[in-house]
Every structure is written in C-alpha cells, then in structure tokens.
Amino acid sequence: MSDETASEETASEESIGVLFVRRDLRLANNPILHHLSVDIPGVIKYTPTHLLVVYVLPPDQVETSGLLKAGEASPYPPALSENSHAWRTGLHRVRFLAESVWDMKESLEEFGMGLIIRVGSFPEVLESINSHYSRLKYGPQVSEVYIAKGYSVDELREEREVFATCTYLGIRYVSFDDRKPLVNLKDTPMSLMDNVPDEFSAFESQVDPLIDGGGASLQEPTWLPPFPNHVPIPPQSGPFEIPNTLVGLIQKLVDPVRLDFSFFNGLDLNGAMPLTRCVGGETRAVAQLRYVIKQGIATRFHESNDLEDSQECLRLAGYLSFGCITARQIHEELLKLENGTEPDYEETDGYNEGVTPGTKALRAELLRRDFLLVSSKKHGPDLYDINGSGPGRNTNIVWKSPNPAKARPDQQPSTLYIDGVMVQFQVGATGYGLVDAIMRQLIFTGHVGTRSHKLIVNFLAKFAGIDWQMGAEWVASLSYDHDTSLQWYTWQHYAGIGPDLSGREAVVSPVHEAFELDPNGSFVRKWMPELRRLTRLSNLFQVGTTSSELLLRFGLPGHVMVTNPVSSDTLNL
Known part of the structure; x- marks a missing residue:
C-alpha cells in the first residue's frame, strides 16, 4: 500500500x-x-x-x-x-x-x-x-x-x-x-521517473536480473x-x-460504434476470418495462458510470425492490457514448464529444460511492456504531442494533414487529397498488399501484431509523411488490446520522434517487408481477395507493378489501389 x-x-x-x-x-x-x-x-x-x-x-x-x-x-x-x-x-x-x-x-x-x-x-x-x-x-x-x-x-x-x-x-x-509489471521497480533507482532510461536496451540490462527476485504473485x-x-x-x-x-x-x-463495411461488399473473405476470437476476462486469460504453454506456442515464441491471427498466436496482449492477467503470472506459469513442475505440460517441448529461446524471448516481450508502462508515466502528455517527446522530439518535421486547421497553407497534396489517402489506409486500399492486409485484419478482428504495427506506423508516418496521430487514433479505436500507456509511445517511436533514438531508423519499404514477413503471399491473399489471382509476389505486394493486361483480366484497372496508390516523398519504389 x-x-x-x-x-x-x-x-x-x-x-x-x-x-x-x-x-x-x-x-x-x-x-x-x-x-x-x-x-x-x-x-x-x-x-x-x-x-x-x-x-x-x-x-x-x-x-x-x-x-x-x-x-x-x-x-x-x-x-x-x-x-x-x-x-x-x-x-x-x-x-x-x-x-x-x-x-x-x-x-x-x-x-x-x-x-x-x-x-x-x-x-x-x-x-x-x-x-x-x-x-x-x-x-x-x-x-x-x-x-x-x-x-x-x-x-x-x-x-x-x-x-x-x-x-x-x-x-x-x-x-x-x-x-501489472513483471518487475517491481519500487526499490530501484528507477522508482524515480527521471532515472528511467529512454533506451529499452539500457532498461532491459538493468531489470532483467530482477525478474527472479520479484516475489510471488498474490x-x-x-x-x-x-x-x-x-x-x-x-x-x-x-x-x-x-x-x-x-x-x-x-x-x-x-x-x-458499429463500422460501415459497405466498402467490402462483394468481397469473398471466407477463410480469412478466424474460427475463434479472443473473449475478454480473467477466466479466459488463464485458460489461454495454459493453452499457449501446453501447445508449445510459448516455446516457439522466438520463431513466431505475428501476422497470424489463429489460435497459434500467443494472444495474451488484450488480457495484459485490461489487467485480466499479469506479467508475473505468465512468468510463474513459464517456470512450471521450465522446471518440470506441472504434469500437464509433460509432453510440451521444453519441459524441464530450463529457459529456452522461446521463453526467454517471451520474458523480453514482457519487459518491453514494463518499459513502455514506466516510459508512459515518465513522458506523460508529451507522448501525445505531434512533434514527439524526449530526446527524439523534432519540431522540424512537417506532417501532411487532412485537417485544414493543422495543415500548412501551401501543403501539397491538398488536405482533401490526404483525407482520401487516410480512407485508403483505414480500409486497406493503399496499393501495398501487406499494409492493406494488415489493416483489413485490424478492421475485422481487432488484432495487429508487433511487427505489423511497426510496418503500418512506418508506412503512414515515414513513407507517406502523414500526421501519425491520425493513424494512432484509428488503430487505437479498433485494437481490442489497445493500452494507451503502451501504444502512443510505440507510435512516436516508430515515427522516429520518440524518446528512444533508435526509432530514427530509415523508412522501411513496404514491399521489402512483405517479402520478408509473408514470403509465399498467403497472408495477403487471405485478406485481399481482389488480389488472390495475382501469381507474382511483386504484383501482389505492389499492385501498381501489374501489367495492364492482367489488371484488365482480373477486373482491377479502375481500383483505387491501381489508380491512386499512396505515394512517398522519401522512398522511390
């Protein structure tokens, strides 16, 4: 107390x-x-x-x-x-x-x-x-x-x-x-917010040794x-x-708060929608935790592809965000696997084998959440500032805005045009297959993975140069696992204006990321039925590279993904 x-x-x-x-x-x-x-x-x-x-x-x-x-x-x-x-x-x-x-x-x-x-x-x-x-x-x-x-x-x-x-x-x-956190910082120098480092790597090195001494959950x-x-x-x-x-x-x-799904009328999304969805509450949280450990999902966490939205996903973020379960409880359940003390996990890979690459990676993810929580408290209202917060704050970036009250008088393209681009981003019609598939998945399921999140922030803020707050609010609205303490820091970080300067990395090519994250195109084809018949991955990941003959054959020449793909001032694709 x-x-x-x-x-x-x-x-x-x-x-x-x-x-x-x-x-x-x-x-x-x-x-x-x-x-x-x-x-x-x-x-x-x-x-x-x-x-x-x-x-x-x-x-x-x-x-x-x-x-x-x-x-x-x-x-x-x-x-x-x-x-x-x-x-x-x-x-x-x-x-x-x-x-x-x-x-x-x-x-x-x-x-x-x-x-x-x-x-x-x-x-x-x-x-x-x-x-x-x-x-x-x-x-x-x-x-x-x-x-x-x-x-x-x-x-x-x-x-x-x-x-x-x-x-x-x-x-x-x-x-x-x-x-809520995995590690109690109360008895450490970081109990004072000014002592919390702005780089996750520095935070992790200081708190990782404290995990085992954090005390049992209540x-x-x-x-x-x-x-x-x-x-x-x-x-x-x-x-x-x-x-x-x-x-x-x-x-x-x-x-x-129901959405208007009329844009998707006539699209065949059979096979895209997951058979189950996350149901809120502590009861389901505990059951899901035991499931992901017993099925070996936690053991394979370091190899996971966060594009998946099936039961093979960890899917604990929503429960952590609402406090239906805590990081310490997850840690203790992992110990039962690692130490071989839970007979129900006896057939699971990694049973009684100590810390594995998967369980280590999972704890690192829990520490990352700790870092975002305390960083949110440290930087407070600055995390909502369009110019950023902490050492990464940058007042020299001019963001394109659909809002005439925020846009510069000489903004090009116009605010009306940017408003249309934002609609394309929201419904998944930018012309870049993986970005669009991620946004469709978000609309229909409320789920977006960590690497997916990084890509869409980078795309909107760095690739397209559009006001990142617009995207942050849209994703926050739809994500069932949204946690204000975590997500606004994340948006600033990937937009390159957050406290951790490592977020200033170069703009990411949405096409290159697609080849890496979705090497056979299955995720894009699942959520983008308009593009399923495109056999070449280069066309699937950037529709505008498709020949006019194929576009005509598949009924795509007039689609906004072809006629008005989102352009970039920073990357020439």
Whole structure:
C-alpha cells in the first residue's frame, strides 16, 4: 500500500469501501483484494464491513449513448478522438472490455460479492454513490475509496479527481501500486521517473536480473467483505440504464460504434476470418495462458510470425492490457514448464529444460511492456504531442494533414487529397498488399501484431509523411488490446520522434517487408481477395507493378489501389 490519505472516520457501525476497478480486472494477483482479504501479523489495518466494487464507463473514453433510456438525450459529447474523430473505444475493444468486466462480476458473485457498472466521470459516480448512502439515515456510509495506480495520462488524471473528491467528501482515499509489471521497480533507482532510461536496451540490462527476485504473485482471495446488498444499491444516475445481462451490455455498447463495411461488399473473405476470437476476462486469460504453454506456442515464441491471427498466436496482449492477467503470472506459469513442475505440460517441448529461446524471448516481450508502462508515466502528455517527446522530439518535421486547421497553407497534396489517402489506409486500399492486409485484419478482428504495427506506423508516418496521430487514433479505436500507456509511445517511436533514438531508423519499404514477413503471399491473399489471382509476389505486394493486361483480366484497372496508390516523398519504389 502507498500514499494513503485519511480523513474523518465515519460514525456508522457499518461502513462501505468503494473499490474502483479499471485495468485491474482480475481476482488473482490483485493487491487491493489481497489487502482486504488477509490479516498480516503485526500490521494494524482498517477494513470496511462491506465492499462495493465499481467499474466506471467514462463518457469521454467509451461511447455510452447506447445506454440511454428511451427518448433521453446524452449530457455528454460523443467519445471521439481529437484528430481523426474515430471512436476512442471502438467495436472490438468495447466488446472485449464488456466481457472482461462481466467476467470479474461473475467471479465476485461466486464469493457472494458483486460488481456494479456506472456511467459518468469518476467524481460524478463517487458523489452519486456517497449521496445515496448518506440518505440512508441508519445505514452504512462510505468510509474509504480504493484504487490501483495507473500509468497513462487519463489514469493519473482520474486518480487526482478521485482524491480531490474524497477530500471534499471527507472519505478516506487509499491507493495501491498495481502488480501489472513483471518487475517491481519500487526499490530501484528507477522508482524515480527521471532515472528511467529512454533506451529499452539500457532498461532491459538493468531489470532483467530482477525478474527472479520479484516475489510471488498474490493468490486469489478466499474471503472478502460482503456486498452491501442488505440495503438498496446505488442506482445509475441521469438518463442511463445498465443492462442486467452481458449480451444486453455488449449490444448497447457496440451499437453506436458499429463500422460501415459497405466498402467490402462483394468481397469473398471466407477463410480469412478466424474460427475463434479472443473473449475478454480473467477466466479466459488463464485458460489461454495454459493453452499457449501446453501447445508449445510459448516455446516457439522466438520463431513466431505475428501476422497470424489463429489460435497459434500467443494472444495474451488484450488480457495484459485490461489487467485480466499479469506479467508475473505468465512468468510463474513459464517456470512450471521450465522446471518440470506441472504434469500437464509433460509432453510440451521444453519441459524441464530450463529457459529456452522461446521463453526467454517471451520474458523480453514482457519487459518491453514494463518499459513502455514506466516510459508512459515518465513522458506523460508529451507522448501525445505531434512533434514527439524526449530526446527524439523534432519540431522540424512537417506532417501532411487532412485537417485544414493543422495543415500548412501551401501543403501539397491538398488536405482533401490526404483525407482520401487516410480512407485508403483505414480500409486497406493503399496499393501495398501487406499494409492493406494488415489493416483489413485490424478492421475485422481487432488484432495487429508487433511487427505489423511497426510496418503500418512506418508506412503512414515515414513513407507517406502523414500526421501519425491520425493513424494512432484509428488503430487505437479498433485494437481490442489497445493500452494507451503502451501504444502512443510505440507510435512516436516508430515515427522516429520518440524518446528512444533508435526509432530514427530509415523508412522501411513496404514491399521489402512483405517479402520478408509473408514470403509465399498467403497472408495477403487471405485478406485481399481482389488480389488472390495475382501469381507474382511483386504484383501482389505492389499492385501498381501489374501489367495492364492482367489488371484488365482480373477486373482491377479502375481500383483505387491501381489508380491512386499512396505515394512517398522519401522512398522511390
């Protein structure tokens, strides 16, 4: 526990602790639930008699108009991104979010507990809850609020708002360090953000020796303070109502943010869509972790091709982003494979063989996530700055923009033209097969791999020279595993303007990358049915190199990928 702030004690014999959950949607390795469930010898602590777990849907981040009562109007503006006006939480992520919250709700109900979902800002929700209990003259009163510390600008702002509201209302505020990272930096020089290096290699060399000394993850609680359903539960305030089923919640959250798929009418995507998709929640996260280890996917991680979206993918990023599982839990499960202590993994490659190249690479990826989390906290709002942050900040780059208010008066091509290019990028019609296939995969599945992400950032920012914020907001909207703490740093880095100067590497050829990542063209053909009959890889990866005779034969001469492929000022293909 850290930076605990106390105020007046409630005079009621019964008390309610309000736990705000955000990106810590799990029972296991949850420091707040652990604190409430155990007695530590020699430590005096105050535990409320009842616990109200609350998930807040902030209207500035999640579009909540689908939750309005019939005939009501929303008091909030649409939850759109600042530059691209894409939904801040789009189709795939809002579904994954709803599933993750509901899974925690059901897990808590097995304890006789519960979880409520409320629309509003954190101060609005807290004030509404406190006001509700204050009107119960002889009932329990809110005595404290618990929250796990976050990393992103939005999370830190929410914490300040909750603290200020608690101070105003006379409620005790208790915050905990979340156990999301693989390595605890609290007792290292990097507990001070200024000491966090800007290069991942330097960070990795310092923290890699700390992995084994990070302490065991916390077990799922066996007891928690009861749910306060012996008195009326605080209702949803304002014009909103919360569905009482997961299906209903998903429908209400998804309806306002549905995509227009008319561009893809008539395209045969049979065989492209995965047979299964990632379902949110701690229950699925634990099952997926055991699956990828048992099937040897973790052992082969160093050889993985992140273009895949099948069950052979690791697919743990979404669970890590929402805190359905933690890096430390993944590390401990890998130890069971490496040390041969889990009989269920006995037939898996690498069983009882110690650290393998695959498990080593997987831990390096977890450390990279740690690095991005603390870097996000270090650089804060600068990660949203179009000019970049840290040592890589560059005010001399002039980005092409579709927004007349941001573009230079003499911008060429025009803002209207760049707007059209952005649409091509979004729907996967740039003329470069691998870039387009990646964007199609993102639209239909919400998935984009690490190397795929690097390619599309490099393509938009360095190859095409277009405002990288436009792409960042679009990908953030659609990615089910988007984590603000990670993704904005990543976009600046691959655009060459981030804190780590290694991101300034030269522009990458989308055609060269295609030959390396998709050597037989199977991924592009899967997602680009218009191009499946092109036999030459050079044509498949750059449609404009196809002869006019073949274009005519396959009905492509008028396609925008042929008539207006995205051009580059930095690379001549």
